[in-house]
Amino acid sequence: MTDRWRTVVAEPNELGESPFWxxxxxxxxxxxxxxxxxxxxQPGSGLVERWAVxxxxxxxxxxxxxGLVVALRDGVYRAHEWGGALTRIATFDYDPATTxxxxxxxxxxxxxxxxxxxxxxxANEAKLYSVDGRGGRAPEVKLQAGDAxxxxxxxxxxxxxxxYWSDTPHHVIHAWDWAADTNTLTRHRVFQQFAGKxxxxxxxxxxNGGYGGRxxxxxxxAEGNYYAAMFEGRRVCKFAPDGRLLAEIETPAQCPTMxxxxxxxxxxxxxxxxxxxxxxxxxAALPGSGCVFAMDVDVPGLPVNFFQD
Numbered sequence: 001m002t003d004r005w006r007t008v009v010a011e012p013n014e015l016g017e018s019p020f021w022x023x024x025x026x027x028x029x030x031x032x033x034x035x036x037x038x039x040x041x042q043p044g045s046g047l048v049e050r051w052a053v054x055x056x057x058x059x060x061x062x063x064x065x066x067g068l069v070v071a072l073r074d075g076v077y078r079a080h081e082w083g084g085a086l087t088r089i090a091t092f093d094y095d096p097a098t099t100x101x102x103x104x105x106x107x108x109x110x111x112x113x114x115x116x117x118x119x120x121x122x123a124n125e126a127k128l129y130s131v132d133g134r135g136g137r138a139p140e141v142k143l144q145a146g147d148a149x150x151x152x153x154x155x156x157x158x159x160x161x162x163x164y165w166s167d168t169p170h171h172v173i174h175a176w177d178w179a180a181d182t183n184t185l186t187r188h189r190v191f192q193q194f195a196g197k198x199x200x201x202x203x204x205x206x207x208n209g210g211y212g213g214r215x216x217x218x219x220x221x222a223e224g225n226y227y228a229a230m231f232e233g234r235r236v237c238k239f240a241p242d243g244r245l246l247a248e249i250e251t252p253a254q255c256p257t258m259x260x261x262x263x264x265x266x267x268x269x270x271x272x273x274x275x276x277x278x279x280x281x282x283x284a285a286l287p288g289s290g291c292v293f294a295m296d297v298d299v300p301g302l303p304v305n306f307f308q309d
Contacts, residue, residue, distance in 0.1 A: 002250050002251065002252045004249070004295045004296075005251070005252050005271075005293040005294065005295045006293065006294055006295065007252075007288060007291055007292070007293055008028065008041070008043050008270065008291075008292040008293060008294045009039075009041060009048055009291055009292040010288075010291055011048065011291070012273075012275055012288070012289060012290025012291045013030075013032035013034075013035065013037075013039075013272070013273075013274070013275070013290045013291075013292075014032055014033075014034035014035050014274070014275060014276040014290060015032060015033040015034040015035075015257065015274045015275075015276045015290075016030055016031070016032055016033075016257055016258075016272030016273055016274060016290060016291075016292060017030065017031050017032075017033050017058070017059065017102075017103070017217065017257050017258055017272055018030055018031045018057070018058070018059040018060050018103070018104075018105075018217070018258060018272075019258055019259070019260040019262075019270050019271075019272050019292070020060070020061065020062065020105070020260050020262070020304045021260060021261070021262020021263065021266070021268075021270070021301075021304060022040075022062055022304065023303060023304070025040075025042075026042060026264070027040045027041060027042050028040065028041055028042075028043060028260075028262060028270055028292070029060060029062070029068075030060075030272050030292065031057040031058075031059070031060055033056050033057060033058065034056070034276050036052060036053050036054070036055065036056055036057065037050050037051065037052055037053070037057070038050075038051040038053060038057055038060060038068070038070070039051070040082070043263075043268075043294070049082070051082065051083050053070065053072065053086065054072070054086075055072040055073040055074065055100075056072065056073050056100055056101075057070055057071070057072060058071045058072070058073075058100060058101035058102045058103065058104065058114065058116075058117075059071045059101065059102065059103055059104035059105065059114055061104070061105050061106045061112055061304070061305070061306070061307050062304060062306050062307065063078070063080075063306060063307040063308075063309065064110065064306040064307065064308050064309075065080070065309060066080055066081060067079045067080040067081050067082070067084060068082075069089075069106075069112045069131075069307040070086065071101035071102075071104050071112075071114040072086070072100075072101065073096050073100040073101065074088075074091070074096040074100075075088045075089075075090055075091045075092060075101075076088070076089055076090040076101070076112060076114060076131050076139075077089065078309070089131070089133065089139045089309075090131045090139045090141050092116075092129065092141065094116060094125075094127075098118060098119055098120055098125075099116050099117065099118050099119065099125065099126070100116065100117060100119065101114050101115070101116055101117075102114075102115055102116060102117040102126075102150060102151050102152065103115055103151050103152045103153065103154055103216075103217055103258070104151075104154055105154055105155075105304075105305065106304075106305035106306060106307050107130070107156060107160070107163075107178075107180070107183075107305060108156060108160040108180060108305055109134070109180055109183075109308070110134055110305065110306060110307055110308025110309075111130045111131060111132045111133075111134070111183065111307075111308075112130070112131045112133075112307050113128065113129065113130045113131070113144065113154055114128075114129060114131070114151075115127065115128040115129070115145075115148070115151020115152070115154065115165065116128075116129075116151055117149070117150045117151060118149055118150075121149050121150070121169060123149075124146070124147045124148055124149055125149070126146070126148040126149050126150055126151050126167070127143060127144075127145065127146040127148070127151070128143075128144045128145040128146065128148075128151055128154070128165055129141055129142065129143055129144060130142045130144055130183060132183070133307070133308065133309035134308045134309065135308075136309060139309075142183060144185055145165060145174070145176075145185065148167035148170070149167055149168070149169040149170065150167060150168040150169055151165065151166075151167070152165075152166045152167070152168045152215060152216050152217055152218070153165055153166030153168075153173055153215050153216070153217060153218040153228060154218070155218045155219055155220045155226060156178070156220065156302075156305075157220060157224050157241065158220065158222055158223070158224050158302060160178065160180050161177060161178060161180075162175055162176070162177060162178060162241075163175065163176050163178045163185060164191060164218060164220070164226060166215040166216075166218065166228070168214050168215060168216055168231065169214065171193065171194040171195065171196050171214045171215065172190060172192070172193050172194070172215070173190070173191040173192040173193075173215050173218075173226075173228065174188060174189070174190060174191060175188070175189050175190075175191040176188050176189075191226070191239070191243060192215065192228070192239065192243065194212060194213075194214060194215065194230075195211075195212065196214075197211050198210055198211055203232070203254065203278070203279050203281075203282050204279060204281055204282060204285075208232075208233065208234065211232065211233065212230060212233045212235070213230030213231050213232045213233015213234070213235060214230065214231050214232065214233070215228045215229070215230060215231075216228070216229040216230070216231040216256065216257050216258060217229050217257055217258020217259065217272075218258070218259065219258075219259045219260045219261055219301060220301075220302060221261060221297070221299045221300065221301050221302070222266075222299055222300050222301065222302055223241075223299050224240075224241040225238055225239065225240055225241070225246060225299065226238070226239045226241070227239075227259045227269070229251075229256035229257055229258050229259055229271065230256065231255050231256065231257065231274075232254060232255055233254075233256075234250060234251050234253070234254045234255075234256070234286075235248050235249060235250055235251055235256070236248075236249040236251060236256055236259055236269075236271065237249075249295075251271065251273070251293070252273075252286060252288045252289075252291075252293055253273035253274070253275075253286050253288055253289040253290070253291070253293075254278065254282050254286055254289060255273055255274040255275075255278065255289065256271055256272075256273050257271075257272045257273055257274050258271070258272050259271045260301070260304075261297070261300065261301020261302070262301065263294075265300055266300035266301040266302070266303065267296060267297055267298070267299075267300050267301075268294050268295070268296060268297070269294065269295050269296075269297045269301075270292060270293070270294050271292065271293045271294070271295075272292055273288070273289055273290055273291060273292070273293065274289065274290060275289040275290035276290075
C-alpha cells in the first residue's frame with residue numbers, strides 16, 4: 001500500500017536517480033539527471049542542497065578520500081569536495097552526441113562501475129565499464145558487459161560474488177558470477193525477464209493495462225534480496241537471491257527510478273522517482289511524481305561502497 005511511504009523531499013525532481021546513503025554524514029545523496037543537479041539532504045531537516053553540474057549526472061558515488069565520483073555525459077569525473085571542481089579521470093570510446101552515462105556505483109573493492117544509455121534506442125550500443133583508481137594509479141578502464149540499450153540495476157550480492165545489471169528497454173535483469181580480485185565476470189544468466197508492453201499500451205489504462213513496468217535502478221539488502229524499481233509499473237519488486245518474487249510494493253509515482261537502503265540502521269528504503277515527460281493526467285493523479293520517498297523495512301541494507309583512489 002502506498003500509505004507505507006512518506007515523502008522525504010516534497011519538491012519534485014524531473015528525473016531523480018542514483019540515491020545513496022552516506023553513513024558518516026547521515027545524508028541522502030541523489031541526482032536530478034534532467035535538471036543537471038546533484039542533491040543531498042539530512043532527512044527531516046527540510047534542507048536540500050543543490051549542486052549544478054555542466055552535463056547530465058548519470059550516477060554518483062562517495063569517495064573514501066572525500067567528495068564524489070560522478071559519471072557525466074562525456075566521462076567519469078572526480079570532485080574532492082561538495083560543489084568543488086570536477087576533474088575528468090576517465091574517457092571512453094563512444095559518441096557523447098548519442099550516448100551518455102546512466103546507472104552506476106562502486107564495487108566492494110572500491111572500483112567505480114557505470115553503464116551507458118544509447119539515446120536513439122535503435123541499437124544495442126550501451127555498455128558497462130569499471131574504473132579502477134586504487135592506490136593512486138592512473139584510472140584503468142575495463143569493459144565489463146555490453147549489447148544493451150539502457151544500463152540500469154547495478155548491484156552486488158552481500159558476499160560480493162554476484163553482479164546484477166539490467167537493460168531497461170529489453171525488460172531484463174542479468175546476473176554474473178564475479179571474481180573480485182581479478183575483476184572478471186563469468187557464468188552469465190538471466191535473473192529476471194519481464195513481459196514487454198502490451199500492444200497499444202498507453203499510460204493511464206485501468207490496472208495499467210496489464211503492464212508491470214520495466215526494471216530501472218536497484219539495491220540489494222543484507223540477506224541478498226534484490227529490490228528493482230519498475231519504471232512505469234508503479235511498483236518496486238523484491239526478489240530473493242534465487243529469483244523468487246517476495247513482494248510487490250506499490251509506489252506513490254508511476255515511474256519509480258531507483259531504491260537504496262539507508263538511515264542510521266540501514267532499514268529505510270529510499271526511492272527516487274520521475275515526472276519528466278509524463279502525461280498531465282498521470283501527474284494530476286500522482287502529484288508526488290518526481291519526489292523522494294521512504295518507507296521502513298525489516299531487513300537492513302548494505303553500507304554504500306566508497307571509491308578508492
